[in-house]
Amino acid sequence: MTLTAAPETTSAYDLGSARALACRECRHEIPLAAEFACPRCFGPLEVAYEFPTVTRAxxxxxxxxxxxxxxxxxxxSTVEQHANTEPGLTRLIEADNLARALGVRKIWIKDDTGNPTHSFKDRVVAVALAAARELGFSVLCCPSTGNLANAVAAAAARAGWDSVVLIPSSLEQAKIVTTAVYGGTLLAVDGNYDDVNRLATELAAEHEDWAFVNVNVRPYYAEGSKTLGYEVAEQLGWRLPQQVVVPVASGSQLTKIDKGFTELGTLGLVEPTPYTVFGAQATGCSPVARAFEAGHDVIQPQKPDTIARSLAIGNPADGPYVLDSVRRTGGSVGHVSDSEVVAGIRLLARTEGVFAETAGGVTIATTKKLLEAGALDPDAETVLMITGDGLKTLDAVSGEVGPTATVPSTSAAVREALANRG
Amino acid sequence: MTLTAAPETTSAYDLGSARALACRECRHEIPLAAEFACPRCFGPLEVAYEFPTVTRAxxxxxxxxxxxxxxxxxxxSTVEQHANTEPGLTRLIEADNLARALGVRKIWIKDDTGNPTHSFKDRVVAVALAAARELGFSVLCCPSTGNLANAVAAAAARAGWDSVVLIPSSLEQAKIVTTAVYGGTLLAVDGNYDDVNRLATELAAEHEDWAFVNVNVRPYYAEGSKTLGYEVAEQLGWRLPQQVVVPVASGSQLTKIDKGFTELGTLGLVEPTPYTVFGAQATGCSPVARAFEAGHDVIQPQKPDTIARSLAIGNPADGPYVLDSVRRTGGSVGHVSDSEVVAGIRLLARTEGVFAETAGGVTIATTKKLLEAGALDPDAETVLMITGDGLKTLDAVSGEVGPTATVPSTSAAVREALANRG
Structure with a gap:
């Protein structure tokens, strides 16, 4: 079966221009539904569209x-009429100080910390919730230890839905609070994150009204990341950047930014100029970077051990597609140590006043490393994706930064301290 | 001297449509400069304008x-061409769930947690920095324990300026990190917050290139809060709300939102429909609310004792002007206990998915109290100002919220836990 087969709109659902779910492996199509695996080959399903005429205006x-x-x-088509967190349209800022520090001609920072719960997860969760409502679900669910849990609980609260968020019971109190405050059902599960994930898949199969955003409605959820690509292009004045660096957890975000750029070109909303996609991982969880380096198509799972917990997915579902995107566009996937991650967070904060979580440190540090290795072109305009907030991973830097000096309460003492700054 | 005197543009500075500094007490005017007190009567100086033609378009x-x-x-006029944090245009969301919970016809939440460092301080600091640059300063400074420190350090980093932030040395490590990460000069001062403030005034007088945002460039800084009023009106479709509830620390924000609404009416950008301004304080620091209740014009200073630390200004400089705004528009100033503040944070998070800092809890809880007292009209469209982020005051709720249940990793255990939720 090929994509040129006449599309049939068998769907009973209003999911906009989405017309089917298509297998990324065998291209078999099924009608829109809450499915995530191809009934023929068990490959991952992805949303296929028949786009209407869309203009910049x-x-x-x-x-x-x-x-x-x-x-x-x-x-x-009525999506914005339902109460939702209204994520997106976050700042794209010209990062001239960072560009100078790294020796790059032009860098832009896509600062997704401005989202309602301060990570890009608000985008994907908002799309998942909108699709889930149309598909007949009424409870929004996820397994998560951090950004996703925050986003799901907040989005459900705002929509007036119940939520069920599963976390490992060993999670620190501060991380529990940022989800529990939204008042949904928060279940602390005795077990590690793998146990929690397995339980989520089991529960998704058992509860017909439960939409696990990253399980049974994953094809819809994942599409939300395309908006990062759309916004970058619009904010650049309707054109594509030459290079983009994206942190890789499951790999979905990177592949969807790529998809977003391609769609804009196909739709005539931008000139389809060439661009190169780079992936960034922490060395302590770098299965995609390692596969890239080894020239493999298959991802060898890795037990995560890194401070970049929001990227700590040892067996990333979209890893092979990340390799496809990166290789097709002439990019690569780099990885950096935890100390480089911390240095990356500090460099971005010091140069641009943007305080990123560890994933952002991974992006900055990997950019530096790829430049040094000659993989990233310093003369090409480059967009860096900062997808989460430093306030959520304070521990990463709390041992590293502090007051310049402690002084008595006199101006003479201040002058002396400043003179000693060097 | 009256405002009808022919304005003279004696300024050597390009500060847009600002034409002078005018005393709020005796209306004496001086040319634009880094001054904050009237040379005649020592009253506070405020920016006076000669506005150009401005249209909605x-x-x-x-x-x-x-x-x-x-x-x-x-x-x-070239302000946006200099690197800055690009604050503002934060979400204004229809809060129908909260409105139902409070028994109000229509509530809107102005969610300023979406700003670059997640509080409204990014607005005022951005204006202060822009004016300070034009006035010849090169170092951005403040005394602060929280949101202001974050905003100043971040804005200076992005602008490529040095910053000097003064904090009490007793501040907790987590609060130090969120400023120190931006890499400016952070001085821990042995003393309490009053000592730090006194030191700031002394240092401002001694260093001609140091702009203390809330001291020597305070008249410019304060104007940044007008943008909260402008945005609300624009986001409502160019009209004024009937009621607005604003948290009161120094009182500046409330008076500037009032000023912003009035200006829009005068300029013909909105119909000058009547509106009522309400102030919100924590009982543990409620000098303005107490003066309002007692019918006084003078504020009796109070030693703050509340979890709402970002509002804990015991001797608020703009307190008398808050009383003027509130009385002129038919509003009032309420105050709430710390436990009501926590309940307010939780109510907003549960109903709208917005996690506010303690100041936001003050706003929500005071709104509830003013409704119960009959001061706020439940049939009037009401805007609530949420000006800072819950991630910065986790302690306020960390003892109050937690998992619904802790369960073994089986779906049967989950079902049982859900059945027991009640």
């Missing part, structure tokens, strides 16, 4: 959130 | 930040 006249791109997402 | 075509209102601020 129609997008620019839309809401100041990801819903300005609703015609390109698997969501009902 | 010209604003809407501007940057997606506070700089869309640059013609109404004391900043150079």
């Amino acid at each position: 129609s997008i620019e006249a839309g809401p100041k959130s990801i819903w300005r791109y609703k015609d390109l997402l698997p969501v009902p | 010209s604003i809407e075509a501007g940057p997606k930040s506070i700089w869309r209102y640059k013609d109404l601020l004391p900043v150079p």
